[in-house]
Amino acid sequence: ETGVTQSxxxxxxxxxxQVTLRCSSQSGHNTVSWYQQAxxxxxxxxxxxxxxxxxxxxNFPPRFSGLQFPNYSSELNVNALELDDSALxxxxxxxxxxxxxxxxxxxxxxxxxVL
Amino acid sequence: AQKITQTQxxxxxxxxxxxxxxxxxxxxxxxxGLFWYKQPSSGEMIFLIYQGSYDQQNATEGxxxxxxxxxxxxxxxxxxxxxxxxxxxxxxxxxxVTSGGSYIPTFGRGTSLIVHP
Numbered sequence: 580e581t582g583v584t585q586s587x588x589x590x591x592x593x594x595x596x597q598v599t600l601r602c603s604s605q606s607g608h609n610t611v612s613w614y615q616q617a618x619x620x621x622x623x624x625x626x627x628x629x630x631x632x633x634x635x636x637x638n639f640p641p642r643f644s645g646l647q648f649p650n651y652s653s654e655l656n657v658n659a660l661e662l663d664d665s666a667l668x669x670x671x672x673x674x675x676x677x678x679x680x681x682x683x684x685x686x687x688x689x690x691x692x693v694l
Numbered sequence: 695a696q697k698i699t700q701t702q703x704x705x706x707x708x709x710x711x712x713x714x715x716x717x718x719x720x721x722x723x724x725x726x727g728l729f730w731y732k733q734p735s736s737g738e739m740i741f742l743i744y745q746g747s748y749d750q751q752n753a754t755e756g757x758x759x760x761x762x763x764x765x766x767x768x769x770x771x772x773x774x775x776x777x778x779x780x781x782x783x784x785x786x787x788x789x790x791v792t793s794g795g796s797y798i799p800t801f802g803r804g805t806s807l808i809v810h811p
Contacts, residue, residue: 612799621698621785621801622739635796667737679727679789679797680746685739 583672583686591692592660600655600689602670610676611653612683613645614669622669628653629676665693696720698786698802705807707776714761715771715805717786726790728769730760733783733804742784745769776809783807 584603592598604611610629614622624637628647642658651672657664667690671683699718707713719728730742745753745760753760761770773780787801 614801619803621787621803623801624799627796635792635794635798637798669737669739671739676797679725679791680744681797682741682744684741685731688737690737 583670583684585668585670585686585689587689588687589690589692591694593694594660594662596660596693597656597658598660598691600657600668600670600691601652602655602672602686603652604670604672605684608672608674608684609651610673610681611647611651612671612673613653613655614671615639615664616667616669616688617663618666625655627676634676660693662693665691667691696802697800698788700786700802700805702805703803705805707773707807707809709778709809709811710775712772712774713776713807715773715784715786715807717769717771717802719767719769719786719788721767721788721790723790726788728760728762729787729789729799730758730769730771731785731787731801732780733785735782739785743771773807778809778811781807781809 586601612627613625616622627635631647644656647653667688669688671685673681673683726747728745732740743755743758757774759772783804785804789799
């Protein structure tokens with residue numbers, strides 16, 4: 580069974596650029612969530628996708644957007660990058676989105692540095 | 695107000711000893727879930743243990759147990775017989791249901807645990 584994978588592992592961008600991060604969910608999982616983790620902080624929930632539809636969003640501006648594909652893999656897109664977007668971006672997949680206790684399986688993350 | 699508070703930025707424990715990592719939470723929703731995750735320096739978050747708000751018994755998973763005190767809104771993680779490989783960041787998290795029916799998780803700022811021989 581393949582776990583959650585993310586690409587790229589590291590990325591350097593400059594302010595104002597756009598970035599796309601990718602996530603492949605664990606086999607059989609139809610729900611993907613994205614988190615931003617700034618240095619020294621806990622992860623902050625960005626949004627969740629269930630069967631290709633966004634079904635939950637945290638307090639992030641619209642320049643953070645996402646997609647989920649029919650194979651349940653997902654992309655996180657960030658437009659007009661700001662210095663504060665520098666963080667570890669974590670993707671997590673789960674079997675479903677419908678239970679409070681649903682276990683999420685995290686990928687290794689993408690480290691984004693915005694200069 | 696912080697939804698999840700972890701007051702210990704760092705903890706030290708001797709190998710083979712037990713350690714308690716503190717977590718308090720704030721919610722007015724009667725239905726919620728509490729989680730603990732471990733994050734080694736590699737960055738990947740590893741699920742450890744879950745406690746539902748309606749669960750009567752404290753959750754246990756191997757060497758991990760969750761000391762759930764609902765009235766005090768605390769969900770402390772107890773690690774028994776610490777091992778050197780337990781050195782990592784530990785995050786407490788809560789999942790609540792929104793008015794739209796989706797589940798939104800909130801994480802604390804974490805506690806760094808160092809296990810020394």
